[in-house]
Amino acid sequence: MAAAGVGLLAGGWLLAAAFESPEQREARVAPPTPGPLTAKVERGDLSDVVSFRGTVRRDEVTTILLPVPDADEAVVTRVTAAAGATISAGSVLTEINGRPVFALPGGFRFYRSLGMGDTGPDVRQLQQGLAAAGAPVTADGIFGATTESAVKALYVKAGYAPPPEQNADAAADADTSTDASTPDDSPRPDPAPTTILPKGELAALGTLPAYAASTPPVGTLVTSETTIGLQRGTPRVVAEVPTLSAEKLAVGTTGTFRSTGTESLDVAVEKVTPAAPRRRTPP
Numbered sequence: 001m002a003a004a005g006v007g008l009l010a011g012g013w014l015l016a017a018a019f020e021s022p023e024q025r026e027a028r029v030a031p032p033t034p035g036p037l038t039a040k041v042e043r044g045d046l047s048d049v050v051s052f053r054g055t056v057r058r059d060e061v062t063t064i065l066l067p068v069p070d071a072d073e074a075v076v077t078r079v080t081a082a083a084g085a086t087i088s089a090g091s092v093l094t095e096i097n098g099r100p101v102f103a104l105p106g107g108f109r110f111y112r113s114l115g116m117g118d119t120g121p122d123v124r125q126l127q128q129g130l131a132a133a134g135a136p137v138t139a140d141g142i143f144g145a146t147t148e149s150a151v152k153a154l155y156v157k158a159g160y161a162p163p164p165e166q167n168a169d170a171a172a173d174a175d176t177s178t179d180a181s182t183p184d185d186s187p188r189p190d191p192a193p194t195t196i197l198p199k200g201e202l203a204a205l206g207t208l209p210a211y212a213a214s215t216p217p218v219g220t221l222v223t224s225e226t227t228i229g230l231q232r233g234t235p236r237v238v239a240e241v242p243t244l245s246a247e248k249l250a251v252g253t254t255g256t257f258r259s260t261g262t263e264s265l266d267v268a269v270e271k272v273t274p275a276a277p278r279r280r281t282p283p
Contacts, residue, residue: 059233
């Protein structure tokens with residue numbers, strides 16, 4: 001009897017577990033009572049980043065003629081100022097026949113080689129260029145010992161040997177005529193050697209600093225028509241931007257410009273010019 005009673009109770013429980021009311025089913029599948037939810041909140045400005053490649057240009061683009069050394073052939077042997085490089089007073093503009101061509105400020109080309117005792121506007125322009133490069137030279141238009149020392153220091157600083165010293169041309173001494181019947185046979189001292197600065201190693205570039213735009217590559221045969229391109233003025237980045245990206249740009253939009261070998265620069269959009277419509281070629 002006890003065992004039968006226990007069996008009936010167990011069977012009743014199983015039947016009750018197998019059958020449940022709709023209210024019970026809804027209560028069983030209902031979500032739990034919601035509790036408080038927390039999340040980290042960050043405050044800031046939403047931004048849309050537009051990236052594109054561009055070309056750096058400046059307000060003024062000019063070309064100058066390279067000086068040609070007195071040699072049977074003149075060849076570019078090393079490029080010392082790559083495109084975009086800053087060219088200041090005393091910079092090596094390029095290398096021709098293994099010798100430097102120095103960039104100096106000046107309004108006219110150097111028209112002769114210069115040495116001790118020379119005077120004139122070209123000497124004054126040389127001295128002004130040496131002073132702009134940091135040499136303690138006074139632009140008095142007279143090539144003296146101080147100017148010669150500054151020239152040698154310019155070469156050494158650039159890693160080149162100064163021009164070899166030469167004896168000054170004594171032909172001018174022969175102009176002092178004497179009576180043929182009483183020749184002057186007294187010995188004359190040899191002129192002291194002096195540094196002769198070749199005109200082919202000096203380039204007057206106008207105002208400096210400037211920036212290299214295009215330089216002749218190594219192996220270029222330098223003639224009287226060989227040029228080098230220079231840029232001056234404020235740098236600007238010019239680029240073609242896809243239409244969808246251009247629509248996000250407006251005058252005043254700020255950004256960052258990065259170039260190989262230079263630091264990042266802050267830039268701002270100055271102008272957005274719509275692309276010209278393309279002409280369709282008739283079938």
